[in-house]
Amino acid sequence: MSSQDSSSSSSPTPSSSDNSIFKRWSRTFGVITGVGMTEEERRSELEAHHGRTCETWKREMMNYSPSVVFMLKHLKMSGCPVAPEHIVCAPCDFSRSGGFSPQAGAIVMCQGKFFNKRHMEDTLVHELVHMYDHCKFKVDWNDLRHHACSEIRANSLSGDCRYMRELRRGFPSFSKQHQACVRRRAVLSVRANPACPDEATAERAVNEVWESCFNDTRPFDEIY
Structure with missing residues (x-):
């Protein structure tokens, strides 16, 4: 058998990229179904997923959402510029999707509590209005x-x-x-x-x- 024949008949070795994709898929499957994961592992991974999604959407909104960008512009004009660290993604109780803390001068986005990206956008604008009122009107x-x-x-x-x-x-x-x-x-x-x-x-x-x-x-x- 020639070396060419030997090479063509051997089994392909999975690449590191293939392994990485498979691991991500397996993890996602486990989070959805619970298969291969303890309940604690599943909750932890699901919370981490919600946190990553919230942070991704937050960055996109602060750069591209017309209503969010508009509010950020007017907050800055009012002397209260808002940086990404002033908008925090965190777990919350079941009763709310967001909140504004006047004492901290920060907004909390309740990760995992949004129906979709539009819901989070509306919630963020809601809290930015509170922040604007607090800044401009000294509520x-x-x-x-x-x-x-x-x-x-x-x-x-x-x-x-x-x-x-x-x-x-x-x-x-x-x-x-x-x-x-x-x-x-x-x-x-x-x-x-x-x-x-x-x-x-x-x-x-x-x-x-x-x-x-x-x-x-x-x-x-x-x-x-």
Whole structure:
């Protein structure tokens, strides 16, 4: 047998690239099905996957999302530039998809809590509106009227109250759907404020500032 024949009849050796692809595929398969992994390993790998996805989407949005880039521009113009480290991807409880910490001057994106990339984009814009209000208007978050105003603006301007988003939440409506969504979500957020004693107080705070704050679309020219 010639050396050429011997070479052609031998089994091909998998390349390091093939092995790497296979390992990634096996890991992904394990995360989805649980096969070959302990429950703890699966949870850990799934959390790491959510973290990588959140960080990737965050970078893309800060560079290419028209609404996010617009908000970042106006925050910088207001004297509060936002760097990537001011937007943190982290695990959260089941009740939220994002949050703004006035004390830390940072936004938390709740990795693994987004239906899709658009949902994360809307959440980020929502929190950037809070950050903008805090920077430009010196919001006192213990003042329920201040809090209510920022919640009205953030829910209205971010895309949180689009019709399909409300339908997913189980709130179909054909009459003043946007306003109803903004009002409902603002009341829920104000009610969660430790300074708020009950739902009636939250509703009153939202009602007192509704007209002026709903009509205030800064820094946008109109509702996004």
